[in-house]
Amino acid sequence: MANYANPEVLVETDWVKANLGKPGLKLVEIDVDTKAYDAGHVPSAVGFNWQTQLQDQVRRDIIGPDAFEKLVGGAGISPSDIVILYGDNNNWFAAYGFWLFKIYGHNDVRLMNGGRVKWLNEPDKQMTTEVPKPAPVTYKASANHLDLRALIPQVFEAQKGGKWNLVDVRSPDEFTGKVIAPPGMSETAQRGGHIPGAKSIPWSTAVKPDGTFKSADELRSIYLDQKGVDPNKDTIAYCRIGERSSHTWFVLKYLLGIKNVKNYDGSWTEYGNLIAAPIEK
Amino acid sequence: MNHQTRVYDNVFELLPNEQNPSPLVRINRMNPVPEFALYAKLEWMNPFGSVKDRAAWTMLQDLEHRGELGNGRGIVEPTSGNTGISLAAMARARGFHMRAVVPNKVPLEKKVLLKIAGAQLDVVSDELCPAPGLGDGSINIAKTHAKASRDKYAMPNQYENEKNVEAHFQTTGPEIWRQTEGKITHLFVSLGTCGTVTGTSRFLRSKNPNVKVIAVQPTEGHDVPGLRNVTQLGVSKLFDSSLVDDIVEVEFRLAYSRAMELCQTEGLLAGPSSGLIYEGAREIILRDKAGCGVMIFPDNIFKYTSNMMKHIPGLASGNQA
Numbered sequence: 001m002a003n004y005a006n007p008e009v010l011v012e013t014d015w016v017k018a019n020l021g022k023p024g025l026k027l028v029e030i031d032v033d034t035k036a037y038d039a040g041h042v043p044s045a046v047g048f049n050w051q052t053q054l055q056d057q058v059r060r061d062i063i064g065p066d067a068f069e070k071l072v073g074g075a076g077i078s079p080s081d082i083v084i085l086y087g088d089n090n091n092w093f094a095a096y097g098f099w100l101f102k103i104y105g106h107n108d109v110r111l112m113n114g115g116r117v118k119w120l121n122e123p124d125k126q127m128t129t130e131v132p133k134p135a136p137v138t139y140k141a142s143a144n145h146l147d148l149r150a151l152i153p154q155v156f157e158a159q160k161g162g163k164w165n166l167v168d169v170r171s172p173d174e175f176t177g178k179v180i181a182p183p184g185m186s187e188t189a190q191r192g193g194h195i196p197g198a199k200s201i202p203w204s205t206a207v208k209p210d211g212t213f214k215s216a217d218e219l220r221s222i223y224l225d226q227k228g229v230d231p232n233k234d235t236i237a238y239c240r241i242g243e244r245s246s247h248t249w250f251v252l253k254y255l256l257g258i259k260n261v262k263n264y265d266g267s268w269t270e271y272g273n274l275i276a277a278p279i280e281k
Numbered sequence: 282m283n284h285q286t287r288v289y290d291n292v293f294e295l296l297p298n299e300q301n302p303s304p305l306v307r308i309n310r311m312n313p314v315p316e317f318a319l320y321a322k323l324e325w326m327n328p329f330g331s332v333k334d335r336a337a338w339t340m341l342q343d344l345e346h347r348g349e350l351g352n353g354r355g356i357v358e359p360t361s362g363n364t365g366i367s368l369a370a371m372a373r374a375r376g377f378h379m380r381a382v383v384p385n386k387v388p389l390e391k392k393v394l395l396k397i398a399g400a401q402l403d404v405v406s407d408e409l410c411p412a413p414g415l416g417d418g419s420i421n422i423a424k425t426h427a428k429a430s431r432d433k434y435a436m437p438n439q440y441e442n443e444k445n446v447e448a449h450f451q452t453t454g455p456e457i458w459r460q461t462e463g464k465i466t467h468l469f470v471s472l473g474t475c476g477t478v479t480g481t482s483r484f485l486r487s488k489n490p491n492v493k494v495i496a497v498q499p500t501e502g503h504d505v506p507g508l509r510n511v512t513q514l515g516v517s518k519l520f521d522s523s524l525v526d527d528i529v530e531v532e533f534r535l536a537y538s539r540a541m542e543l544c545q546t547e548g549l550l551a552g553p554s555s556g557l558i559y560e561g562a563r564e565i566i567l568r569d570k571a572g573c574g575v576m577i578f579p580d581n582i583f584k585y586t587s588n589m590m591k592h593i594p595g596l597a598s599g600n601q602a
Contacts, residue, residue, distance in 0.1 A: 035403075035405065035422065036421070036422060036425065039422050039425040039426050039429060040425040040426065040428055040429025040430065041429070088418075088421075116421075116425075117421055120421060120424055120425055120428060121424070126428075127425060127428045127429035128429055129429050129430055
């Protein structure tokens, strides 16, 4: 992991195995739903459901600070704990969780490289169906870093060009508007295409076949040299619902160390539904 | 067991082997080159309804012989349907429970059949956004059950289990060799777990290194259950490309229209994967002109009425008074 700008935010499965059960280390599996968690998870990990626990259930929004404090404190996590996140779908939803933990100012949160699939396929790693019952603690969010999040006014500003990198991490067919969403997805939009000026860099560009992140040199070469992301500019990453873009946001901000990177969680399901918003195909 | 009178002590005695092969039936009206003898091997005549009887039985027997089953321990398997139906019925008949992890896109008929055969059903959504090299959601959920609940589940794992290949090396290959009296020149198969193509080809090549093996695959974005395009083969550890002479890609919708033709022209009630294989075989025999070809027809049409209604005009209408 040498040469990542912030190597401390990424841990390997072997490190997690060696540190399981240590005081102050808390594991959280974040999945799109908890079917995978229910089938089996890393021993001592609690499970968060991205759909029902990380989203406000009334308006379309991330959970607010009160709900975050209740969720995290209810999982027995204190602000001083080291939180290790991992999950299904190549850590997309875990990366979204990482983004949320950072918004609310958690000091030490890390991703497990390769997610649950890597752990699953390593013979020396155990899994369990036992659901831990941690004693709730009082958790107080230390910050509200909404600067990590892009909202529509900034996206409009960015699409005018010049000052921002806009990174579209969806599949090439979504970028060109050939499809509006991957097959079978219920969240969609009225129009297909991409935000003017966006560069197409699918999320999977950042990972190796086993789902772990590519080396810092490879990532720099891809994002900065080949795709032309300017590290001196502010950057917005987006996808369809904000989970794949969390993964790329993590790469740009923490592995490559680009200063001001925002995740646009409204993403295409917001932008592609706006009246009169400019679209390129 | 008596294959002459066809009286058996239990259903497992009906499973195919060299002495009791699945039938080989010649294609007549749909053969564009009559000098090229083309046969279909009707795997739906196996007792649990598909080619998967072979791998399922060999894998289940292996687990039983190794003492992996019993005392509350059954099996869990990711399946697009046929393996699950065979495994569930076999496992239940042997006294074991079975959990089938099924991709959502599997036709409703197969899901219901799995339940009827005795499987506990886990339906999982497929990948949200496929990444090269990552496994299917259903495979990983099944692996998770096998890892986290070892006391409850053993996983045959048809995608990685060499017994899947061995089943075809021991039965399908010898059957075809005997049934064609060693005259086979072309083998036509589809790709799924690749147990069929690898095991059958290995046997036939051991008898005659010149037998051509043609794998037929649907175009990308297909919805033909049980089949894989080469770009999706990362999940199978059993594919041996050195055994395959040609990979013929067929527009996937032809799987359905050719299946319909086989039903209505040859009287063969073949399913869509058979329709796809037929189309690939047709293209090759037009090219090669002479030979003796065997197509492995994996299953029949009965499980695919909903897919057929989607792709064949007219099937969905006129069904009500």
